[in-house]
Amino acid sequence: MSHKKAKRQRQERKRQTGEIRAALAEQLRLLAKRCAEFDAGDWGEAVDIATRLRVIFHPGSPSKHPSILQSLDAEKVPILNTTEPIEDSDNIIEVIGGLYRQSFAKDEHGTHYELRPLFGDSRYRAEAPAFRWWDQTVNIVAAEAGKHVYTRKDVVVGVANYEGGTHLASRIPDSYDVLSRPGGVITIQIGQEGDAQDVPIVGVHLAMLRQIAYEVLNSPALHRLAEKGTW
Numbered sequence: 001m002s003h004k005k006a007k008r009q010r011q012e013r014k015r016q017t018g019e020i021r022a023a024l025a026e027q028l029r030l031l032a033k034r035c036a037e038f039d040a041g042d043w044g045e046a047v048d049i050a051t052r053l054r055v056i057f058h059p060g061s062p063s064k065h066p067s068i069l070q071s072l073d074a075e076k077v078p079i080l081n082t083t084e085p086i087e088d089s090d091n092i093i094e095v096i097g098g099l100y101r102q103s104f105a106k107d108e109h110g111t112h113y114e115l116r117p118l119f120g121d122s123r124y125r126a127e128a129p130a131f132r133w134w135d136q137t138v139n140i141v142a143a144e145a146g147k148h149v150y151t152r153k154d155v156v157v158g159v160a161n162y163e164g165g166t167h168l169a170s171r172i173p174d175s176y177d178v179l180s181r182p183g184g185v186i187t188i189q190i191g192q193e194g195d196a197q198d199v200p201i202v203g204v205h206l207a208m209l210r211q212i213a214y215e216v217l218n219s220p221a222l223h224r225l226a227e228k229g230t231w
Contacts, residue, residue, distance in 0.1 A: 001106065002190065004042060006195060010046070010076055017072065017229065018229075020068060020071045020072055021072065021225065021226055021227075021229055022226075023068060023069045024072070024222075024225065024226040025226035025227065027052050027055055027056050027068065028052075028216075028217070028222070028223065028226055029055075030048070030052055031049060031052040031053070031213060031216065031217060032217055033219065034046055034048045034049045034052065035049060035213050035214075037211065038210060039115070039210075041167050043203065044211075046159055046163060046206050046209055046210075047159060047160060047163050047181050049159075049209060049213050050156045050157070050158075050159035050160035050163070050209060050211070051126050051160050053156045053160075053209075053213065053216065054066045054067075054068065054156055054160045055068060056069060056216070057069060057130060057134050057153075057178060058071060058134075058153065058156070058157060059075070059131075064104075069130055069199060072225065074130070074225055074231065075129070075130050075131040075132065076131065077129070077130050077221050077222055077225055077231050078127035078129065078130075078219065078221045078231070079127060079129075079130050079133040079215060079216065079219045079221075079222060080125065080126075080127060080215040080216075080218050080219045081124075081125070081126045081127060081128045081136070081215065082099070082118055082122035082124060082125060082135055082211065082214070082215055083099055083122065083124060083136075083138055084098070084124045085136070085137075086098060086136075086137045086140060087207035088140065088149050092139070093139060093142050093147060094141060094142040094147065095139065095140040096139055096140070096141060096185060096186070097139075098138045098139060099117065099118060099139070099207065099208040099211040099212065100115060100116060100117055100204065100208055100211060101115075101116060101117075101118050101121065101208040102114070102115055104185070111190050112189070113188060113193075113199070113201075115186070115201055115203065115204065115207055116207060117207050117211035117214060118211050119211070119214055120214075122217075123133065123150055123162075127219075127221075129221075133152065133215075134151070134152055134153050135151050135153055136151055136152060137150070137151055137156075137181040138151060138152055138155070138208065139148055139179075139185070141178055141179070141184070143178055145174075148174075148175045148178050148179070150175070150208075152193065152212050154158075154176075154179075155179070155205060155208050155209055155212060156209065156212060157174040158175075158179060158180070158205070159205060160208070161182075161210050162176055162180070163180070173179075179204070179205045180205045180224040181200075182200035182201065182202045183198075183199075183200025183201060184200075184204070185201070185204040185205075186200075186201040186204055187200050187201065188201060189220070206215065
């Protein structure tokens, strides 16, 4: 290969890498914007949040639909992890609440329940390589037919595919149905003994999604990768 041709190839690779880094910066900007709108009460932004995360992290064929991190050869970039490792073994039947918190309060108007992402309130803070973070188990839900194990990938791709209608399927997979339907993960009882009412909690998967986005937006190495190309 001639010196000129090698130089042109290096310049082209540099140009392409710069464009991919710019795409990462744009995805992070849009992710922050959608999260702000979600926090203001627009749950419809969940699909766009999931789509941005999928574009950044979800691996595909290197020659067809690779993730942004794949394209940058940066699948080991450290990402904030706010949930402790969960063991997926035959001895573990259910582990919930890794990415969200529940709170109860009682006043003259009755009992109040709140479900929300952990944000910065997690007692656990660490970093993990992006590929490992993406595939980390974050919830295990007991079900009649066994149990359902969920990773961050399952939550994000599920919301992007099935909440947004981007994946046409004859039916929603049972695992995502359990995760997303009211009461699929959490049902609480409100009221006095003997007169208690079962209340199916809505939006657990969306609280999990929002916490995942929080982790991404608070990962300095990922932002350095977008801005300077190093982490």
